[in-house]
Amino acid sequence: MKKAPTAAVAFTLSVAAVAGAVGFTAGASSAEADKRPKPVVQDEFDPLGPAMHQMxxxxxxxxxxDTGDNGRTYGDPVVFMGGTGTTARASGMTEFLRTTREDLGQRIVSIERNGFGDTEFDAGLDFDDYTSDVEAVLDELGIRRASVVAISGGGPYAAHFAEAAPQRISSLHLAAAAPPYGEKPSYCGKSDAELKEYFGEQIRDPRSWWGFDDDSPMxxxxxxxDTAEEDGGRSYYLQGQKxxxxxxxxxxxxxxxxxGPDMSRLKAPAYxxxxxKDTTVTPEAQARWSKALPKKPVVREYxxxxxxxxxxxxxxxxxxxxGYADRTPVCTGGKTRVLKEAAAERALDRGATAGSCAWRGEDSAK
Structure with missing residues (x-):
């Protein structure tokens, strides 16, 4: 009776079987491997999102x-102010175009706001304190001036920063940003208890809070x-907020x-x-930015x-x-092209679509 193979022998047999299954033969695996492309293992880790720091x-x-980590070229600094209830990691939700960002030389820094994610809640803090935090981080990183991107509920923070430190802003970008001008939001007349009940119900389910319509290109x-929902969980649960x-x-x-804050001293260009189709911060509300900014902004409507x-x-x-405000990315003929305005308009009239071909997926070649 033959003895059962030892574990070592069994392992060897299983490896040989696998090698045979993928086209290698015993005693010839090295020769077969030499015919394949030379394997390459990267020298640096790929980021799993922007790294967190504290001061x-x-x-x-x-x-x-801060995306400027691991000895990579830092690039032009951009302060990212996310929507309400987001953490400093929410800037990672834009990293689906990380290759483009890095090719254009942009470094994104995001400063977390009071009470979300890692940051302890202090009921005594306000817009001025956040401005102080942003300036402190920029000083820590040796950044004198930066562009500012504000999304949704980040809009009021950007406006206050522009009032307090206009000399530190090289350009201001307001994307679906809520303006702190005009009529107050309808909920402002509610009591603290009513607001806690309403928002408490909303944020206890990050999937609902961060949900996108079924037809959203997201x-x-x-x-x-998944990343958006995870940031919602990070915002409200990370430090045991429950x-x-x-x-x-x-x-x-x-x-x-x-x-709202007085931005009259802002000299930087604004977008x-x-x-x-925005029903959260309506186009009518966003139009107030044009009246509040000292110079006419570039307005892009989609x-x-x-x-x-x-x-x-x-x-x-x-x-x-x-600095390519005169260029527009369009998908035409299955390839993304960055065209000057007039050429982009002609391409769009002929059936091209705005933005990267990635948005069209399998249809990009049609």
Whole structure:
């Protein structure tokens, strides 16, 4: 009777079997391997999202993310101010175009706001404190001036930063951004108890809070909705908040403050990106930015977007950040091209679509 093979022998036999299954023969695997392309293993790790850091400012711990890590070229700094209830990692939701961002030389820094994610909640903090945190982080990183991108509920913070430190802004980009001007939001007349009940119910389910309509182009980005939902969980649960709505209510009440900040000293160019289907921050509300800004902004309106315009047209925002405001990305003939305005309009009239061909997926070649 033959003995059963030992574990070592069994392992050897299984490897040989696998080798045979993939086209190698015993005693010839090295020769067969030599015929295949030389394998390459990368020298650096790929990022799993923007790295988090922390520093002290005014007696509190400030948390921020920064894509300028691991010895890579830092590039032109961009301060990213995410929507309400997001963390400093929310800037990673734009990394579906990371290759383009890096090719254009953009470095994104995001400073976390009061009570979300890693950051402890302090009911005594306001817009001025956030401005102080942003300036402290920029000083820590040796950044004198930066572009600012504000999304949705980041809009009021950007406006206050522009009032307090206009000399530090090289360009201002407002994407589906809520303006702290005009009529107050309808909820401003509600009591703290009512607001806690309302927002508490909303944020306890990050999937609902961060949900996108079924027809949203965000569903075309692999893993995007999962990443958005995960940031919602990070916002309200990371440090054991257990869905406590206190920080959310505090931020929403800050949005009620009027009059809005005076941005008259801002000399930097400004851009407003509006999705014409936006029902969260309506086009009518976003039009108030033009009246509040000291110089007429570049206004980009898109009829293919709602409150997701900041992601759907992130490719255009990246071009604007890099100084290519006279160029438009379009998908034509299955290839993404960056064209000057007149050429882009002609291409769109002939059936091209705005932005990267990635938005068209399998249909891009048609």
């Amino acid at each position: 002290e400012n005014a007696g509190r711990t400030v948390h921020y993310s 569903h075309r980005i692999p893993g995007f909705t 869905g406590d709505p206190s920080a959310q209510v505090h931020e929403q009440k800050l949005y009620c403050e009027r009059p 407003v990106y509006t999705g014409l 009829d293919d977007s709602g409150h997701d315009v900041q992601y759907r047209h992130w490719d255009q925002i990246l071009l604007d950040l890099a």
